[in-house]
Amino acid sequence: MLDFSFWSIFWAVFNTVLLFVLLRIFLFKPLNKIKAERTRTIQDNLDSAEKAKTEAEELRQQYEDSISDAKEQANQIIMKAHEDAEAERSAIIKKSQDEADRIIADADKTIENERKRVLRQAQSEIADLAIEAASKIIGENVDDEKNRRLVDKFLSEEEGNK
Numbered sequence: 001m002l003d004f005s006f007w008s009i010f011w012a013v014f015n016t017v018l019l020f021v022l023l024r025i026f027l028f029k030p031l032n033k034i035k036a037e038r039t040r041t042i043q044d045n046l047d048s049a050e051k052a053k054t055e056a057e058e059l060r061q062q063y064e065d066s067i068s069d070a071k072e073q074a075n076q077i078i079m080k081a082h083e084d085a086e087a088e089r090s091a092i093i094k095k096s097q098d099e100a101d102r103i104i105a106d107a108d109k110t111i112e113n114e115r116k117r118v119l120r121q122a123q124s125e126i127a128d129l130a131i132e133a134a135s136k137i138i139g140e141n142v143d144d145e146k147n148r149r150l151v152d153k154f155l156s157e158e159e160g161n162k
Contacts, residue, residue: 123155
């Protein structure tokens with residue numbers, strides 16, 4: 001049968017306690033220390049990753065804001081260019097219209113002056129012909145100056161009646 005002695009039980013318990021103490025000192029403490037350090041390292045990595053994610057999100061938001069601002073500025077530049085082009089087009093059209101009006105007014109003046117010159121020349125020639133015809137009909141040459149005034153008066157009255 002089994003023989004139980006006090007000393008064998010004592011040494012068994014003592015060895016078990018000694019083994020437990022030694023394992024706790026030399027195995028469990030370093031393992032717990034490594035475990036705690038590993039946990040801290042993992043937590044630091046998770047915190048760093050979360051911080052990097054937050055920074056990346058902020059940078060993405062800044063990038064989107066910059067893109068939005070750039071698009072807004074581009075639209076404003078395009079709108080200003082359209083407005084400037086429209087103003088320039090209007091100015092060119094107005095200048096061209098003014099120039100055309102001036103040319104037409106000058107042409108009208110030139111035509112009117114030429115018409116008056118031709119009319120005076122025609123009156124003078126008609127007066128000369130009338131005086132010459134009257135001289136031939138009368139047979140004698142009456143005072144040319146007096147005849148000229150009579151013909152000019154007649155032509156002026158005729159012109160006034162028109």
